[in-house]
Amino acid sequence: MALTGNGRTADHAIDRQFLDRWSPRAFGAEAIPDETLMSIFEAARWAPSCFNAQPWRFVYARRDTAHWPTLFNLLIPGNQLWAQNASVLAVAVSKTILEIPGGDPVPAHSHSYDSGAAWMSLALQAHKLGWAAHGMMGFDVEKARVDLHVPDHHRVEAALAIGRPAPADTLPEKLAAREIPSGRNPLADMILEGGFPKS
Numbered sequence: 001m002a003l004t005g006n007g008r009t010a011d012h013a014i015d016r017q018f019l020d021r022w023s024p025r026a027f028g029a030e031a032i033p034d035e036t037l038m039s040i041f042e043a044a045r046w047a048p049s050c051f052n053a054q055p056w057r058f059v060y061a062r063r064d065t066a067h068w069p070t071l072f073n074l075l076i077p078g079n080q081l082w083a084q085n086a087s088v089l090a091v092a093v094s095k096t097i098l099e100i101p102g103g104d105p106v107p108a109h110s111h112s113y114d115s116g117a118a119w120m121s122l123a124l125q126a127h128k129l130g131w132a133a134h135g136m137m138g139f140d141v142e143k144a145r146v147d148l149h150v151p152d153h154h155r156v157e158a159a160l161a162i163g164r165p166a167p168a169d170t171l172p173e174k175l176a177a178r179e180i181p182s183g184r185n186p187l188a189d190m191i192l193e194g195g196f197p198k199s
């Protein structure tokens, strides 16, 4: 059964949180309560991962702290334009090796997949609490590695902003016009029963 919400339509029955969560750019620049931020990260903590290795790490900064400029200066200007009003900036990093007790470290094939699951849990929890998380690839990955002291065997995955959603008209005009929840490609483009077509 189709479900409509947030200007979006799901073709099959799903929980409405999956339509309601989205990535706004208009944020209200308020301080986030400690408990709220920890709840958001706690949701990430409970994501599934290969061998339960939990390879995700979130390096974060709250606005109006000494750490904020370090993370803010990683962002491309187009993201700084709106992320300046976020309450938290973070960079998601994942550990690329698995250390299984009694064995040598081995490459962790699914570290990015696992960290992606953690990010989505975080984003859904933020939404549930009346906040929003917005992922970003528009940042300097190499600078992040250096400025955030990312250790060896860790991959910088993505950046994210967490903030309190604000009205679209608080954004510069060009961004305000894009402040609409996006659609998706057809489900049939994403699922393949039995395999990809033989070429």
Ligand SMILES: Cc1cc2nc3c(=O)[nH]c(=O)nc-3n(C[C@H](O)[C@H](O)[C@H](O)COP(=O)(O)O)c2cc1C
Binding pocket: 021, 022, 023, 024, 079, 134, 135, 136, 137, 138, 139, 158, 181, 182
């Ligand atoms: C890994 C990742 C990187 C992204 N990079 C950016 C970015 O640099 N700037 C931006 O404004 N949005 C960025 N986005 C937001 C996406 O454009 C957005 O998630 C996508 O259009 C789907 O929309 P929705 O999250 O509102 O459902 C990013 C999202 C993800 C998950």
